[in-house]
Amino acid sequence: MSINWVMLDKNTGFVRLNGEKVLFTSPARTTLELSSPSSYPGKEPISIHCSNGKAYLTNQRLVYLPIASTPRFQSFSAPILNLQDTHVTAPFFGANVFAGILRPVPGGNIPPHHAFVEIKMTFKEGGAFDFSSTYERIKEQMTQALDIARESGRTGAGDLPAADLEQLPAYEENGTGSPLPPLATAQPSSNTPISSQAPAQDATHAAPGGESNENAEANQNYPPPNEPPPGYEETQAATVASDLEENIRRLS
Template sequence: MLSEGASYTPLPGEQTLYQSPPRTTLSLQSADKHPPSQAYSQQCKSGVVYLTNRRIIYLPVTATSEFQSFAVPILNVLDSRVTAPWFGANKWEAVVQPVYGGGIPPQHSELELTMEFKEGGAFDFATTFERLKERLKQAVEVARESGLATGDGTESGGGQGGGALAGVNLNSVHLEDLPAYSPAVQQTPLIRPEPLPASPRRESVASASSPTAANRSSSLSSPRQDTFQPPSDPPPGYEEVQRGSIADELERRLRNAEERDDR
C-alpha cells in the first residue's frame, strides 16, 4: 500500500481527488456495545488524508509498529458529517465498516471514525466525498440493472475486483464537478428586409434632388392647385332663363310707370 516516498501505491485506475494538510488527526473507536476487553482504539495526532475515487487513505507523518496506515473503501463509509465545535478545528465523523482481513479484529463490524483537520479542509473533504459517493452508488445501480455488477453493497476486500465495485466501469464515473447550468443564448440571425417595389410617388420623391425631377414633380401637383378655366359653352337652359329674366324686368318697369301716371 505504501510507496517508496511519502504517498501511497495507487490501484489500477485510482486517482487522488483530495489531499489534506499534514496536521490531520485520526481516531478509530469501537462502538460502546463491546465490552472493554474487546474494545478497539487507534489514534494518530498528525497525518495526511487522501481521498481517491476508490478509498479514503490516512498515512501518519511518523509511522509506528502499531500503526502504519489506514484505508477504507468509499462505499463502506456510513453516516458521514462535519462537526464545527466552539473551540478547536472542524472534524469529520463517520461510521466505517472494516474489510475482511484488513487488520481489524473481525468482531468489530463497525468503527467510529473521527478526523480533525487542524489546518482546515474539513468542508472541502466532505463535499468531495459526498459527491464521489453519490456517483459511485449510481454507477453500481446502473451496473446491477445491466447485469454487470457481481458484488454486494459494501467492499469485502481491498482488491480491485472485489466488493460492491466488482464489474463496475470506474472510467465512466464523472469525478469532476459538472458545469453549472446556464440557459443557451439564442442568437437571432440578422435578416435584412427586402426592398419594397418602388411606386411612382416614391420615385418622384427619391429623385427630387435633380432639377429635371423637380420640374416633373411640380407638374404632378394636386388637382386642387390647378388654375380654374371657365367652360366656353353656356350651361343647358341658360337662354330660357335669360329671356325669362328680361321679360320680368320689362314687366316690372311698366308697372312702375303706370303707378307714377296714376299719381
C-alpha cells in the same frame, strides 16, 4: 476498512490501484481516531489514534498515512462505500471534525467481531468541509454507477465502479477553501476494477509533505505488505451489494 495494508511508495506516498486517482489531499496535522462504538459490549475495544498525518480521497477509497509510522500503525484505508452516517461538526472552539461509521474489511487487521468502527478525523489546518463535499460526490457517483451495473447484471468484484474521473476534477490546495463545482450525472465505469493494483501514476497530490529523513527511515524499518488484504475484492462486492439492497428495501 483495513490497517497497515496500504502499499507505500517513497515518491508518491502510496501505490495507486488500477484506475485510481487522488481527488483530495488534506493539509498536514490531520488527526485520525478509530474506536469501538460506545455501545460496544465486547472486552477488546479498538482504540487507534494518530495526531499527525494526511488523508487522501481517491475515486475508490479513503487513505490515511501518518507522518511518522509505528510498528502498530503504518497506514489505513477504507473503500468509499464502507463509510456510513458521515457528517462534519464545527465546534465553537477547536478544529472541525469529519466523523462517521466504518464497516471493516475482513482480513484487514480489525478483529472479526467488530461489525462497525467509529472514525473521527480532526482537520487542524482546515479542509473538513471540502473533504466531506468531495467524499459525498464520489459516493453519489459510485452508488449511481453501481445501480446501473446491477440493472445490467454486472455485479462481480471486477465490475465494481469507480467514480467518473471526468466528472470529478482533482482537488487543488490553493488555500481558498472554495468548494468543487457541480457535477453532471455519473456514468458507470464498467472497465475499471476497484481493487486491482497498479504502479503509481499521478503523484501531484499524493506525497506527504515535510517528511524528515528520520520518518523516512522509520517507514523503511516497517515495510508494507506486498498484496491487498485477504478477500478484499469479494468482501467489497458483497458489502456494496448488501448496502444497496438494504437501501432499496427502505425506499420500497
